[in-house]
Amino acid sequence: MNDQKKIKTIEVISKNIKVNSKLINESSCMNDFAKWDSLAHVNIMLELEKQFKKKVSTSKMSDLNSVNKILQFFK
């Protein structure tokens, strides 16, 4: 289940920042990709909210700035 979440999360990030999913892993963070900016981040958060049916508050959004933190939150 957790692996599925990880795959889905990376897939959503990859789609929104237009980077091959193979280049994204658990330790990746916003600063690693120029295209993972605030606009892409909102879209990622909204899509993950829908996927995992868990609301992300706007104050939490800024904190979820890495794949690891996102996975922890949606675990």
Added chain:
Amino acid sequence: MLFYTLPYLLFFLPITLVLFFYGKFLKIDRKIILILLSAFFYSWWNIYYLPLIIFSILMNYYFYKKITSSKSNRKKNLIFGITLNILLLIIFKYTDFIIQNINLLLSTNFGYLNLPFPLAISFFTFQSITFLVNVYDEDILDVKAKDFFLFIIFFPQLIAGPIVRYHHMMPQFNNEANWIFNKRNFIIGLIILFIGLVKKVYFAGTLSEFVDIGHQNLGELSFLSSWLLSLCFTFEFYFDFSGYVDMATGSALMLNIVLPQNFNSPLKATSVIDFWQRWHMTLTYFLTTFIYYPLLKSLKKINFFNTMIVTFCVFLIAGIWHGPSWNFILFGAFHGLGLTINHLYKRYFIFNISKFILWFLTFNFINISFIFFRTKETENIILILKKMFDIKSFFYGDLLVDKLSMKFFNDINLFICFLLSIIVCMAFKNSYELVNKR
């Protein structure tokens, strides 16, 4: 009280350290000691401002209670709390500016209220809003009144930031290990304080003399002197602000409290986006988290176009937040426009431009934007900009009659300070990197 003044450095800070670490005999809670000392620090400038900050703290604590106690009206209480905070800020900071513009627009003659402008109101208002939103999101639970009081009034970050978050600060205040004097933190704090003092007193102080003279004699500006004036202000502004924050960070660290980083060599930025990730970083966090994201989330459809409009609006707000004057609004608008262009470039143009060119373009953008920040009158902003782009006068002008440029080159102290500013900003590590290197 200001960090670079003798009363602070020779009396307030040493007394605070002694009372905080060795004040057991007083039999007063350490948090209360810090609250009382911070209130004294705040009142030093003008004691009449103290009731307002106390009122703001009590009001926000009341809303914290309301949000946590009721299940049904949580959102209403949050909105009401945020509105009152903003209203308080508007009343004390912007009333006369609003009256001035109404008078101008409608040819009316309403008198100014000349209300006092309480020190740090912009900072403690943002910090209180952050707190209420975090309470609403249930990131903060179970807050004691004295804890909230200390969170707002803690003297190092009170006057000019950084804008701190409750759950970053409170665990540090609650950690009993932090109540014991720590030699390492004391020495590192002292070093950061000293770096800040040099930035503020030597660099900003020296450069500001020329900037002030230049602004008093704008009629004498030439191509060369207008560039020197703008560059001197850019460095002055950076050293002044980051120096003050360094002094805040150093002072807090001596008390074993780590404040968040607020500057990360912003003049080395290679894009406007990069600049805002390096300049006043806690303000950028606030704008992104509490204005940009909520505005975007409230849209029915998020696309590139409306994101750019939101970005522009956020920077207009950031501009107004800096002060009740049109030049700050123009400053915000200029950066909003710069960010929009930057995002457009990032999205639609994939050229490989050398880092040096990107830095050069960004630095000049920042340098020009700071003219808006420093110059209150729009006609003077236009005058400086005109002179900066009047290349003809550079070739045909006579340097010997260019009094401002001559003053710059004849003042050896100023000239050395200017050169050192360039070296320090462009080639050196920043204070955060220096003390965090292992």
